[in-house]
Amino acid sequence: MQWFFDLFANVANFTWQQGxxxxxxGVLIALAITKNMEPxxxxxxxxxxxxxxLPFVNTEALATLFEAGIASELFPxxxxxxxxxxxxxxxxxxxxxxxxxGAAAQFGIFFTLAFASLLGxxxxxxxxxxxxxxxxxxxxxxxxxxxxxxxQGAILVAAxxxxxxxxxxxxPIIRAVTTKKERQIRMDYQPGTVSKxxxxxxxxxVTVLVGTLAPKSAELIGFLMFGNLIxxxxxxxxxxxxxxxxxxxxxTLLLGLSVSFQMRAELFVTPETLLILALGLVAFVxxxxxxxxxxxVLNLFCKNKxxxxxxxxxxxxxxxxxxxxxxxxxxxxxxxxxxxxxxxANVAGQIASVIAGGLIITLVEKLL
Amino acid sequence: MLHLDAFGVALKLMGQGLVGIFAVILxxxxxxxxxxxxxx
Numbered sequence: 382m383q384w385f386f387d388l389f390a391n392v393a394n395f396t397w398q399q400g401x402x403x404x405x406x407g408v409l410i411a412l413a414i415t416k417n418m419e420p421x422x423x424x425x426x427x428x429x430x431x432x433x434x435l436p437f438v439n440t441e442a443l444a445t446l447f448e449a450g451i452a453s454e455l456f457p458x459x460x461x462x463x464x465x466x467x468x469x470x471x472x473x474x475x476x477x478x479x480x481x482x483g484a485a486a487q488f489g490i491f492f493t494l495a496f497a498s499l500l501g502x503x504x505x506x507x508x509x510x511x512x513x514x515x516x517x518x519x520x521x522x523x524x525x526x527x528x529x530x531x532x533q534g535a536i537l538v539a540a541x542x543x544x545x546x547x548x549x550x551x552x553p554i555i556r557a558v559t560t561k562k563e564r565q566i567r568m569d570y571q572p573g574t575v576s577k578x579x580x581x582x583x584x585x586x587v588t589v590l591v592g593t594l595a596p597k598s599a600e601l602i603g604f605l606m607f608g609n610l611i612x613x614x615x616x617x618x619x620x621x622x623x624x625x626x627x628x629x630x631x632x633t634l635l636l637g638l639s640v641s642f643q644m645r646a647e648l649f650v651t652p653e654t655l656l657i658l659a660l661g662l663v664a665f666v667x668x669x670x671x672x673x674x675x676x677x678v679l680n681l682f683c684k685n686k687x688x689x690x691x692x693x694x695x696x697x698x699x700x701x702x703x704x705x706x707x708x709x710x711x712x713x714x715x716x717x718x719x720x721x722x723x724x725x726a727n728v729a730g731q732i733a734s735v736i737a738g739g740l741i742i743t744l745v746e747k748l749l
Numbered sequence: 750m751l752h753l754d755a756f757g758v759a760l761k762l763m764g765q766g767l768v769g770i771f772a773v774i775l776x777x778x779x780x781x782x783x784x785x786x787x788x789x
């Protein structure tokens with residue numbers, strides 16, 4: 382009869398922390414399926430969180446995946462090829478002023494860096510937490526991994542959750558810092574012609590410029606721009622299609638599972654996790670407010686007024702942020718069409734978030 | 750407990766980061782303007 386009890390002996394090895402992680406894993410899966418929140422990432426992360434928190438479970442394969450894909454920074458870089466192939470820089474190239482909103486909407490990153498330091502996080506952990514404000518999963522993975530942060534699991538859960546929550550997080554903040562009249566400002570869209578040569582030279586020039594000025598983000602920006610070059614060159618259509626679909630899907634599939642290796646109870650169930658989730662929200666709020674307020678300041682000096690909501694689209698969460706801004710514009714004035722302006726600011730945010738990641742690594746590293 | 754010393758350092762980083770990102774973005778704007786000028 383003893384053999385029968387031995388069969389269930391491992392149940393007694395469950396700790397309450399592991400039990401809590403199983404619940405958290407279940408919640409992530411539920412959010413992915415019922416609320417459609419970043420399902421491609423939250424579902425594998427949720428399932429992985431359950432898997433790695435079983436008592437005495439063998440996680441060798443997941444550890445290998447983590448080492449090969451995340452610790453080596455390979456997965457976020459490969460994913461960036463796919464993302465680069467999906468991005469259309471056309472609206473940005475025809476109205477490069479939108480680049481400014483991409484920069485302004487990174488304010489939350491630097492604000493959170495200061496705030497997290499004030500709360501007692503080390504500079505490297507504060508930088509890793511602050512980069513949640515990049516609203517960009519691969520950059521968050523890259524920076525937190527670069528600094529070897531023990532909070533990587535919590536950081537990524539926060540980053541991907543808030544990205545999925547952009548339609549809920551951004552509108553109240555935008556409304557709080559704008560007037561109805563400002564939200565009704567119409568912006569004419571006059572698409573300038575962007576030559577094929579410009580579209581091809583742009584990713585190469587961005588790589589050279591950003592890679593030279595912020596060398597720590599050279600790989601990130603390089604892989605992103607390589608993906609875009611494949612898209613724009615016109616002779617690699619099948620590679621572009623593969624990068625956008627097969628490559629991006631395959632990496633996303635493995636990324637969520639690999640990240641869950643950092644969601645082991647002993648790393649995740651700490652008071653700091655709650656603090657990191659709160660700081661992540663602060664980063665998103667300050668990004669949004671920073672972008673909108675910058676647009677309002679710009680309006681003081683510009684003849685052609687900008688709808689300040691465009692500033693909120695400067696965060697990297699693509700394409701949710703631009704859709705939110707467009708929809709809010711339509712809610713205020715059904716004939717206001719902000720989508721192309723917002724999309725331009727949104728892709729600018731993608732570039733700016735990578736630059737911010739490189740800058741934060743360079744600046745923090747100098748002090749270590 | 751608030752860590753004011755670390756906060757001071759981080760505030761300085763915040764300033765440097767914001768100046769840095771706007772400097773890179775403005776250069777990028779210049780490059781795009783040049784691209785559009787010479788590759789119309």
